[in-house]
Amino acid sequence: MSALTYQTYHAYHIGTDQTLSPRQLHQLRISFEKQPLPATEVLAGRQGAAIVHLENMGSVAVKHYARGGLIRHVNHCAYVNWPCTRGEKEFRWLATVRQLGLPAPRPIVFASTGRLVGQCWLVTAAIPRHCTLTQISQQHDDRRLAIYDLLAKQIETLIRHRIWHRDLHPGNVLVDENGTPHIIDFDKARYLKNRRLLTVKYRKRWTRAIAKYGLQPELEVVMKKATAAT
Ligand SMILES: Nc1ncnc2c1ncn2[C@@H]1O[C@H](COP(=O)(O)OP(=O)(O)OP(=O)(O)O)[C@@H](O)[C@H]1O
Ligand SMILES: [Mg+2]
Structure with a gap:
């Protein structure tokens, strides 16, 4: 910057x-x-x-x-x-x-x-013509598994650098027309050194959103992949 x-x-x-x-x-x-x-x-x-x-x-x-x-x-x-x-x-x-x-x-x-x-x-x-990840999962878009993989890699990168987003749920992921996910809404982010705790927090926030709003259970795969190495 x-x-x-x-x-x-x-x-x-x-x-x-x-x-x-x-x-x-x-x-x-x-x-x-x-x-x-x-x-x-x-x-x-x-x-x-x-x-x-x-x-x-x-x-x-x-x-x-x-x-x-x-x-x-x-x-x-x-x-x-x-x-x-x-x-x-x-x-x-x-x-x-x-x-x-x-x-x-x-x-x-x-x-x-x-x-x-x-x-x-x-x-x-602006990310033009985007949909949220919530919408992608509900539309049973053919590209969605590839999109989940890309997003899991991005979350892995955040965890590797000890960055805790604090509000990462499918509504805070915008997917552009090429199928690239963009994580947004970073204003509450902070560093958190303990990688295991960080992983738990990411999983909890993601799972809570899926349960609370009745989102597609297949979205769980994103966090499973992102945190598999922890
Ligand atoms: N770069 C962008 N391009 C297109 N739309 C955007 C962009 N950033 C935000 N938006 C739109 O604005 C909405 C709200 O943005 P964001 O999630 O950052 O704010 P918020 O959830 O209201 O914030 P907070 O939780 O910090 O109060 C998004 O769901 C999206 O529709
Ligand atoms: Mg938001």
């Missing part, structure tokens, strides 16, 4: 590793001010990311961080932005896992309002 630069544009604190034109900054500001879309399927997040077009960059996904559960009625989307925002955390994790060769979305910008408390956003290169 190139060095990050920070700037303030209108009320937004913007961080990026690239140069943004005045037009791109304007387009980003408009996208931050749009009402977020509701999520359309289980495990697809609290809100869908808005897909917008940035001049000379193409389609990007703009994710606005929001809370779920009962707390959302009291505090829907304000976060403590210190020492770093959720968007910056996720930006850095995406850069880290991409350096390891994982095809996670390319991070472009993180943004926030407020110095200590405020809202935050993350902008990544």
